[in-house]
Amino acid sequence: MNAATETTLRVMPREMRMMSERILSLTGLPKGFVLAETDIIMLSQGLGLGGFALIEDRFDALKLADPAAITIASEDGPVLRLDAAGQHAWVAIPSLLDLAGELVARFGTAEITVANVVDESELQVAAEYGRRRGLRIALDANDGHLLLATPLRLAGDLATDEPVLWSLLTDGTPIAADLWWRIYERAQKALTPDSVVSRRHAGPLIVNDDGTVIGRRDNDDETDISFLAAPDGGRETERQTS
């Protein structure tokens, strides 16, 4: 292990949520689903499971993820078998929690088996994430695919209701620096490369190709017009002054 990998960073929830949202937006997962996934990955990291190292390892597979492929294989009262259709556990957890919540509301308990799921150990995240919904979820000690859910009375206090999230909010979580910066670089790909045209899409001024300026100049920021007109030149300036 070199010096860089021995260094850890204290990373906070806001950053974890942002990075996982950006990375997952590069996959085929729909935007409305991605926003439900970010806390799952954060909790995975907080629980000491796969977390951000796993998102790196599984990124190519997640590009092909299809949560709609997950189906109910069988159902009998509170007992349900979910066919995850080869999807990652993170992708299956939202439906798993929905069904657990529905069955607990109807029957007072739920017993769900998740079949055909990738990285089944990540199903442990469901136990922590389910607390937010008022669900006490336990994984069967002998069968990591089997989850038992019962109602959980919430105290209305985050430290009590969601102890892992509270710990992350108060202290963050240590992540190897080199891993985190790789995650950061990957997430940057969800952002749009700079260009002269793109720079016209924000700001109080627009610099035309011929150097003329659209907009009033009473904005008091003494804008370096050449900087706006030449993003590459701007990066050069950045290097020179750093």
Next chain:
Amino acid sequence: MQTVGAAAYPRPQSDLMRPQRLAALQPSRVSITRALVNRMLRQRWDISIQRFDVDASASGTVVYSIKTPGQEFSFIGFSHPPSRKARTGRIIGRAWDMMGTLNEGPATDADIEAARRELPKLYRGRATKNALVWCRANRSMRVFDYTLSQLAAGRQPDMQELSQVCYLMRNTGLDGNGTFGTKSFPSLGRDHPLGGPLQAQLLTAYLMREYSCDLVEHLARLQSDTAVSLDPAIRRFLGVGNGSALGLIFFVHKHPRLIGSWLAAREKAIASALALELAPADPRVGELLALLRRAATFRRQDKMMYESFASSAQIADDVDTIAAALERFAADGMVDEAATTRPLQTLAHKFDMSVTPEALETFLSLVIELVPLEADALAATVEGADEFTLDPTESVGSLASHLREAYGWALEEDLSSPASRRFVWYKSETAEEPRRGLREEVPEAIDLGLDICGDLQRLVADLDAVAADTPLSRVLMRHPEHRYLTARVQGLRNASFHTPMGNINSEEFTPIDLVRLMNAGLHGIDKTRDFLRRNLRGVLYHGAPTPDEIRAGGSAFWAYPEEPVQ
């Protein structure tokens, strides 16, 4: 809810949540900067300079101490000589005249050295565990240099020059709540002196303002033995500049509970004030009259240029018209030839449609001053957790019915024309600047905006395709794309206000409307000049008390400062 003819307070969502209405909201006692300063005054916070090691080139280190009744904070700033290269008020800029950090606890040498090392790295930097906010600020070069030269020459700067801008430095970035490893604000708790929404960022902005005045005086003294300090009245008049733009539309959509909670607090305070029974001789009538006259004078002295908004001259005329009607009530107890015991309600009704929206909102903001205790208590309730929890047991029919009732405006939006989806919202790889552009100009951009109209229409269509008694758990298996919006809608079901009624992808949408909601209404920024319908420049803490005045305490109204007479 009190009804006054067509106007009712608190106003219904269908009125208040129109972007044009939201854009007209004015700073008030429940705006966060004003509420914060009033609390600082009540609690007599002690803000002092601990260190000001800055040389004549403006290079150096400063440290401020902020003592609140229960906790001490420190502001560590690094001053840099101004550079004109890569300088811009936009977040993509690379030239900053000051970078700093607001920390919990007194500043230690280790804190200072860590900040000195990490702040310049920005996105690659890591805050210390006690850091709340990282910030950056730039001078208004013209005004700063002019003020410096005058003070060094032993003269006060001319108000004609200062009032063109009203600040010496401008905020160019406030990052906290976990960004760069800063503390997560939800972990602070309500009892923390800065535990309320945006409090830490906006205290940092106040310190920027103090720093800008301290710096110009310090540099003047280094230039000349005969330099003078800023006249206290001028120093109080000067605020700190603020530039805001498209990122606040993301903020509004991402924090609907916070927006709704703040709007509800403001509307309740207004409703309470309008319901006051007031006799003509009631001193509160005179108090309000003085505030209205002060606001009109402030507007008359405003030298800013506005593109999309009503001119300050027009607003001043309208505010004076309202004041004249109140003055007539004070004389004979009549409004429009009719006696009234609730004159503020009557006036709100009378001027609802006949003055500029900004003038009406100025009146509504000022009536809040008549119920200060209630307003301060309401301001203290503003909050909004970000997490939404989905209820999978709700039936399709129930959700569809709610959507039709609460989001009719979005479901009726015509999305068939190209104009309705002309724009894409994205962030640049460089500095993560929020941008809005024509889709064909940035085909590679990932759309980060909330397509509330399109998403709701698609959700309803999919709900209508299944049996009404189907639980949402089953529908979301087939339609995972609706998961976030479903949770958002459910989570906001009991909120009176939350989502502005607009299609942000349409060419008809004016981004500046929601930027001004945030800047003027929520933050409490004055003189919000607009540029290209998407950027605002304004003045924070315009007229706010200085640290000496805060230390002395008090409760006097300080906003809408009159230009110091020279």
